[in-house]
Amino acid sequence: MTTSDAEPRWVDDDAGPVVRPYAMTRGRAVAKNRFNVISLVAATRVAPSAEVGIGPEHIRIVGLCQERPLAMAEVAAHLGLPLGTVRVLLDDLLARQLVRVTEPAQHTNLPDNRVFEALINGLRAL
């Protein structure tokens, strides 16, 4: 799964080489879930300690989503990991019921007008 022919490339100043995420997910590149980038991740309990199958990144996710739920993209940004890697880690956490992930309302059933009005009024008040 690692790309021996590819140099580890630095994607930008604060991110690691792109080969590392595959090691973190123990070679699993494909997650079972297709969570939306704004799916909300919430911890269901306090962060666990390390155990088999639970690495530091798993623990960091549970810790991050303790106080308030974060969008999956926010989790990825805070951890400095690609979305695909975070998806795999979320699979692990869900299997252990350490987080809850809530998908947003889908496009076909847009939120009702009250949501739009709240957004418009909220933006005006910023």
Place this chain on the structure above:
Amino acid sequence: MDYERSDGDKARAAVLPTAVKILVAGGFGVGKTTLVGAVSETKPLRTEELLSEQGVGVDDISGVESKSTTTVAMDFGRISFGDDLVLYLFGTPGQDRFWFVWDELALGALGAVVLADTRRLADSFPSVDYFEQHGLPFVVAVNCFDGARRYSIDEVKLALNLDPEVPVMLCDARERESSKDVLITLLQHVMKGRGAGREPASVGS
């Protein structure tokens, strides 16, 4: 200890906020990240999607070499309205060949802002085409770069061959008030479309 625990339990039991998102699209260097940063509560966050073997099963990825790993960066910001509503703004990746990522970002979006620079109007064609094809409501915001020739709104509408109902406005993505106006115009446009009973097609299908 007990106090901490019950506090945490309360947070975890709380009702989740409603999360919605808006896309900010447009050509390279048109001001997408600037607009996201101008209205968001923190400086724009950044995440990446790696396109490699994981992307190959997805049909939209033609044009991306299947073997090498490509990184597609996305900037986004967050605006919370109280505890129960949060708006995320996602800048689409500049390279429009990454339709796979566009589909992922557009899925479930309320609508989109297409930023345009009148010096390079053609750079907005792919964004306009994409949102038209996917039935995602959008507005066009002409970012007023210094020294750029000012085109009239009608000239822009004509050049982009826009549906007459698509709002076109001028903006300065560096200004919070101006960027707020763009988002409010988009939300009003989306609401109006709903009122007319126009069912948006679901993106990605």
